Amino acid sequence: MKEKLEEIRKRGLEKIDGAKSTEELQDIRRELTGKKSELSEVTKSMSSLSIEMRKEVGLQTTEIRNIFETTLNKKEEELISSKSVLDEPIDLTIPGTKVGSGVLHPVTQMCYDLNDAFLSLGFEVFSEDDISSEKFVFDNLNFASDHPARQMMDTYWIEGTEDKKANERLCLRPHLTGASVRYLLKHGAPARFVYPGRVYRNEDIDSGHERAFFQYEALIVDKNISFSSGIVMIQTILEKVFGRKINIRMREGFFPFVEPGYEIDMECLVCGGKGCKVCKHNGWIEVMPGGVIHPNVLKSAGLDPDEWTGFYINIGLERLVMMRYGVDDVRLFHSADLRFLNQFK
Numbered sequence: 001m002k003e004k005l006e007e008i009r010k011r012g013l014e015k016i017d018g019a020k021s022t023e024e025l026q027d028i029r030r031e032l033t034g035k036k037s038e039l040s041e042v043t044k045s046m047s048s049l050s051i052e053m054r055k056e057v058g059l060q061t062t063e064i065r066n067i068f069e070t071t072l073n074k075k076e077e078e079l080i081s082s083k084s085v086l087d088e089p090i091d092l093t094i095p096g097t098k099v100g101s102g103v104l105h106p107v108t109q110m111c112y113d114l115n116d117a118f119l120s121l122g123f124e125v126f127s128e129d130d131i132s133s134e135k136f137v138f139d140n141l142n143f144a145s146d147h148p149a150r151q152m153m154d155t156y157w158i159e160g161t162e163d164k165k166a167n168e169r170l171c172l173r174p175h176l177t178g179a180s181v182r183y184l185l186k187h188g189a190p191a192r193f194v195y196p197g198r199v200y201r202n203e204d205i206d207s208g209h210e211r212a213f214f215q216y217e218a219l220i221v222d223k224n225i226s227f228s229s230g231i232v233m234i235q236t237i238l239e240k241v242f243g244r245k246i247n248i249r250m251r252e253g254f255f256p257f258v259e260p261g262y263e264i265d266m267e268c269l270v271c272g273g274k275g276c277k278v279c280k281h282n283g284w285i286e287v288m289p290g291g292v293i294h295p296n297v298l299k300s301a302g303l304d305p306d307e308w309t310g311f312y313i314n315i316g317l318e319r320l321v322m323m324r325y326g327v328d329d330v331r332l333f334h335s336a337d338l339r340f341l342n343q344f345k
Ligand SMILES: [Zn+2]
Pocket: 268, 269, 270, 271, 272, 273, 274, 275, 276, 277, 278, 279, 280, 281, 283, 284
């Protein structure tokens, strides 16, 4: 019996050594250690042996089985690591793994498009923090001390600073214009720059209004800025964004930081001027207020109003995107609804 087992061991190890592939090794494993293997046959026939012999043969079969397992595993590793990917024929008909990808949010994309347009006109892109102060969002901009926008109902004041004044009374910026003075104080004039960002208003939400939304403001300050250079700026931007000439109209508008001020409307592209929910059924959309920078604002920025003049425009980014794609509800932009956002891929 001992000789027979020794023979099984020797032949088994030779077979393992000669295996050429993992598939072949799989068959050898079954042959050497499976239920129908010679080792299993020996174990089954042990009942006819004496107790002494049974013990000895039992130990020997277990030892051989262990040797087989170890050697088989080692050989398997060898075969796997030496295997080249080119050994397998490549099946070009198998579908590839689909890589998921996202896109820029349409408001971000609009902002980048405008940045490109303004950079090509020689403007600089400037940004400031979302938290500003009463001094920058109201005082510097010629807002009267009793202006309603200063009240709680329009502006989100930061808790604990409501009773303070000027630089110490903090808020989420309700508009971007404060950044214009910050920039001018730092860089002086002449200047041409844009400052995109999110602004916050404490107001009721409906299809045309959100509590947080994106604005885009541009300002030119120089010695001889005419009103017509402001118009050219507006038309250039709209043409760049919409790829064609857009009808605009200007109405007189009042904003503390401009004199004179304008409301610039563009024809509603959702309805083509016929009237719809977005344009409140009058065919025109207020896209930007603008105007000539007020002398008091120039003074806040440390500039002499007799020497310098400037022109502001302020664009609502969501409104522009709504016009560009015919979206009729501003709330969709912040809804995080992928069914909506995936349409911009
Ligand atoms: Zn409309």
